[in-house]
Amino acid sequence: MPDKKFKKNLLCIGAGYVGGPTMAMIAYKCPQYKITVVDVDKDKIAAWQTDQLPIYEPGLLDIVKTARDKNLFFSTNVDKGIKEADIIFISVNTPTKMFGEGAGKSADLQYWEKTARDILRVSESDKIIVERSTLPVKTAIAMERILSTGDKALNFEVISNPEFLAEGTAMKDLEKPDRVLIGSKETESGMKARNELVEIYANWIPRDRLITSNLMSSELSKLVANSFLAQRISSINSISALCEIVDANVTEVANAIGKDSRIGDKFLKASVGFGGSCFKKDILNLVYLCEQFGLYEVAAYWEYIVKMNDYQHTRFVQTITRAMFNTIAGKRIALLGFAFKANTSDTRESAAIYITQKLMAEKAKVVISDPKAIKNARKDLKDYGNDIEYQEDPYKAAKGAHAVAILTEWDLYKDLDYEKIYNDMEKPAFIFDGRNLLDHAKLFDIGYEVYPLGKPPLIHFKEV
Numbered sequence: 001m002p003d004k005k006f007k008k009n010l011l012c013i014g015a016g017y018v019g020g021p022t023m024a025m026i027a028y029k030c031p032q033y034k035i036t037v038v039d040v041d042k043d044k045i046a047a048w049q050t051d052q053l054p055i056y057e058p059g060l061l062d063i064v065k066t067a068r069d070k071n072l073f074f075s076t077n078v079d080k081g082i083k084e085a086d087i088i089f090i091s092v093n094t095p096t097k098m099f100g101e102g103a104g105k106s107a108d109l110q111y112w113e114k115t116a117r118d119i120l121r122v123s124e125s126d127k128i129i130v131e132r133s134t135l136p137v138k139t140a141i142a143m144e145r146i147l148s149t150g151d152k153a154l155n156f157e158v159i160s161n162p163e164f165l166a167e168g169t170a171m172k173d174l175e176k177p178d179r180v181l182i183g184s185k186e187t188e189s190g191m192k193a194r195n196e197l198v199e200i201y202a203n204w205i206p207r208d209r210l211i212t213s214n215l216m217s218s219e220l221s222k223l224v225a226n227s228f229l230a231q232r233i234s235s236i237n238s239i240s241a242l243c244e245i246v247d248a249n250v251t252e253v254a255n256a257i258g259k260d261s262r263i264g265d266k267f268l269k270a271s272v273g274f275g276g277s278c279f280k281k282d283i284l285n286l287v288y289l290c291e292q293f294g295l296y297e298v299a300a301y302w303e304y305i306v307k308m309n310d311y312q313h314t315r316f317v318q319t320i321t322r323a324m325f326n327t328i329a330g331k332r333i334a335l336l337g338f339a340f341k342a343n344t345s346d347t348r349e350s351a352a353i354y355i356t357q358k359l360m361a362e363k364a365k366v367v368i369s370d371p372k373a374i375k376n377a378r379k380d381l382k383d384y385g386n387d388i389e390y391q392e393d394p395y396k397a398a399k400g401a402h403a404v405a406i407l408t409e410w411d412l413y414k415d416l417d418y419e420k421i422y423n424d425m426e427k428p429a430f431i432f433d434g435r436n437l438l439d440h441a442k443l444f445d446i447g448y449e450v451y452p453l454g455k456p457p458l459i460h461f462k463e464v
């Protein structure tokens with residue numbers, strides 16, 4: 001039964017990168033709601049109850065501390081949570097399916113379907129179900145179908161409320177979002193459920209940023225938003241290859257085109273490739289959807305965004321190999337950064353994973369350094385055992401190295417003592433800046449052979 005002290009009971013299933021921060025923000029902004037976050041992972045729930053949260057997100061701990069045990073609770077008791085909830089957010093993970101039909105492209109919905117069945121089994125009252133995970137279009141309809149198979153005559157209204165929070169800025173994105181998308185059926189009960197969600201967000205977000213739409217538009221908009229963002233990165237990365245050859249500078253090109261207000265200046269930073277749990281997965285979902293409907297040209301168009309990203313990994317390793325006299329076997333290469341971007345410990349789909357695999361295939365001696373992501377890197381690369389060295393301290397990682405490669409744009413890498421690093425490296429000392437983070441002219445003056453991204457290299461000797 002709903003707790004009398006509170007207006008409504010909100011439950012979130014899945015205490016990960018999305019569920020945890022989202023519910024912490026709602027709890028913080030809406031003391032009138034009781035929020036419970038459940039997860040099957042006992043260790044994760046235990047960590048949410050301490051000050052060592054299971055995820056690193058700037059500003060998150062303060063907000064959790066303000067609300068925890070007042071109106072924000074963490075638990076492993078999924079059934080109890082479901083029973084008591086009026087509104088259930090679902091934030092379980094939906095990785096790309098790695099088996100059977102649609103393998104490598106479509107979403108693996110087994111956790112999501114299990115969650116739907118748990119809700120059906122346990123519920124004793126009507127509920128609003130909020131899809132917070134990114135899901136393939138039409139999932140909400142499928143979910144409703146599962147939920148309507150019960151014999152308890154309960155009403156489940158499924159709403160799509162996709163997350164647009166980027167890791168590292170999740171709390172800011174949640175507090176001041178560009179927009180919140182709320183999709184529902186346009187029936188009377190659908191509109192009522194939609195309005196309940198609008199009421200929650202309206203506690204801190206201006207109404208004109210709360211966009212309501214039909215279910216399908218909301219689900220599709222999430223996939224399309226991520227695909228467009230990734231498309232910009234692949235576009236500029238494709239141009240980075242050309243810039244390196246024709247004496248152009250990709251940063252200058254990006255600046256010049258970004259100043260055109262029709263294009264805009266965001267997501268135009270050339271890089272070793274985009275990563276993160278969403279971009280690749282969401283594009284591939286879009287591709288799979290188009291293929292299913294026979295839109296093969298549309299599917300191929302979007303799939304190329306991912307192919308261009310793979311090419312950027314390959315190209316980066318090719319640049320390293322070619323610069324280092326066409327062999328890196330046995331050479332110590334220090335990778336500075338393993339997280340898929342700065343300010344997160346998350347390594348899902350990080351370009352660093354693919355680059356490490358390619359360097360290992362060339363028999364390089366890879367050393368990985370990162371201020372937050374070493375633990376995850378070890379998991380990602382467990383198959384290599386002791387063949388890979390891990391050093392949180394970048395100086396130790398670079399000591400004796402033939403090359404240093406910047407893979408994540410951590411601020412701390414800007415201010416390292418590159419003279420000291422140079423002195424401790426094998427010569428010629430190579431530096432490959434996969435994020436264009438460093439002062440390349442200065443590095444060149446120290447003595448490095450400098451390979452920026454999307455700019456011609458600065459080298460002391462003629463390439464062979």
Ligand code: UDX
Binds near residue numbers: 112114
């Ligand atoms: C989210 C979204 O759900 C995904 O669709 C989106 O595209 C990326 O972000 P995220 O929060 O990053 O996923 O995933 P993760 O940090 O792995 O958290 C999911 C949690 O759900 C995990 O803690 C997992 O233990 C939990 N879970 C999973 C359950 O509690 N029950 C299950 O049946 C499955």
Ligand code: UDX
Binds near residue numbers: 226271341
């Ligand atoms: C993204 C979306 O931004 C967010 O709205 C969605 O909900 C989840 O997916 P996130 O994965 O946290 O968020 O990271 P984001 O900041 O978008 O960066 C994704 C990747 O693109 C990173 O690897 C980043 O380094 C790379 N990137 C980003 C570039 O290479 N160049 C850029 O200009 C911007």
